[in-house]
Amino acid sequence: MQTDQLENVDNGSQLESTNNNQSSGSTSQSHRGFSVTPLSQRLQTPQSQNMSTSRSQSSGSGELNAYIEQSELDDTYDDLSRLCWKCGIKVLTTFLFSYDNWKRSQEDIDRVMIMFEEEMISNLQESMRHDIRISVIGDRTRLLKSLIEVITEAEEKIEANSRLHLILAIGYSGQSDILQASCKKLCRKVRDGLIRGEDINKNIFEQELGKNVCTQFPFPDLLIRTGGDLRLSNFMAYQSAYAELYFTKTFSPDFGEEEFIMVLKSFQERHRRYGV
Numbered sequence: 706m707q708t709d710q711l712e713n714v715d716n717g718s719q720l721e722s723t724n725n726n727q728s729s730g731s732t733s734q735s736h737r738g739f740s741v742t743p744l745s746q747r748l749q750t751p752q753s754q755n756m757s758t759s760r761s762q763s764s765g766s767g768e769l770n771a772y773i774e775q776s777e778l779d780d781t782y783d784d785l786s787r788l789c790w791k792c793g794i795k796v797l798t799t800f801l802f803s804y805d806n807w808k809r810s811q812e813d814i815d816r817v818m819i820m821f822e823e824e825m826i827s828n829l830q831e832s833m834r835h836d837i838r839i840s841v842i843g844d845r846t847r848l849l850k851s852l853i854e855v856i857t858e859a860e861e862k863i864e865a866n867s868r869l870h871l872i873l874a875i876g877y878s879g880q881s882d883i884l885q886a887s888c889k890k891l892c893r894k895v896r897d898g899l900i901r902g903e904d905i906n907k908n909i910f911e912q913e914l915g916k917n918v919c920t921q922f923p924f925p926d927l928l929i930r931t932g933g934d935l936r937l938s939n940f941m942a943y944q945s946a947y948a949e950l951y952f953t954k955t956f957s958p959d960f961g962e963e964e965f966i967m968v969l970k971s972f973q974e975r976h977r978r979y980g981v
């Protein structure tokens with residue numbers, strides 16, 4: 706797929722317009738967009754990367770949050786980021802390591818953790834150059850101190866970047882996200898008298914969920930799972946309720962521009978009803 710085809714077919718404003726036509730203003734969703742979710746790959750590959758995209762219904766900016774899995778972060782990183790910004794996608798979530806992956810062998814875990822650290826360091830410069838913001842979601846308590854420091858540095862240094870928000874899910878679990886981020890926080894607020902239990906509603910719950918990471922585009926529109934497995938493996942259990950799903954047998958290192966554009970076209974053709 707050539708660049709001109711990409712621009713003609715998948716620029717952000719066209720996607721936005723398509724979405725608005727589909728919704729006809731009747732959806733109750735406050736956040737809509739496009740998100741692509743990566744697939745998990747079992748092999749010996751130490752990591753995978755997810756991309757998700759989301760657009761704001763109200764912004765009209767065609768912002769997109771994408772999520773893709775890959776096994777070689779360094780090779781795919783630039784490509785996925787580049788594809789996202791070319792298509793008007795503003796948020797890309799990459800599933801690198803799930804909380805359940807702590808059950809893997811220590812040798813494998815050590816290897817991927819070292820790789821994460823090296824990649825974070827080398828990608829920081831690239832991200833500064835390309836106006837990319839990086840955030841990390843997931844439980845950091847089991848990460849090496851040195852990795853946490855690198856993550857914190859990256860998050861702080863390029864917080865103001867706005868071309869693409871790259872969210873890396875490390876030690877992430879969608880179920881824990883719900884339990885820890887929302888249920889426990891809300892219980893504490895009720896206990897401390899900050900809110901009343903009977904006042905808890907969808908909006909309040911969602912404010913707690915991933916509150917500090919991507920409030921503008923919290924829900925992926927499109928989840929792409931590569932590698933042939935037909936499941937989400939604990940990724941964004943709440944946020945993906947109305948995400949469009951795309952499953953492919955392609956392993957993430959081979960998931961390139963041509964298939965990416967095909968997925969976006971497929972997304973554009975879908976009719977999202979949100980129960981209406």
Ligand SMILES: CC(C)=CCC/C(C)=C/CC/C(C)=C/COP(=O)(O)OP(=O)(O)O
Pocket residue numbers: 743744745746747749750751752753754774800801802803805806809810813814817934936938
């Ligand atoms: C230590 C090590 C080598 C980790 C790498 C594992 C891996 C492919 C992580 C990528 C993140 C991800 C997509 C997790 C879900 O896949 P899953 O394969 O965990 O999901 P499944 O259990 O449902 O197949």
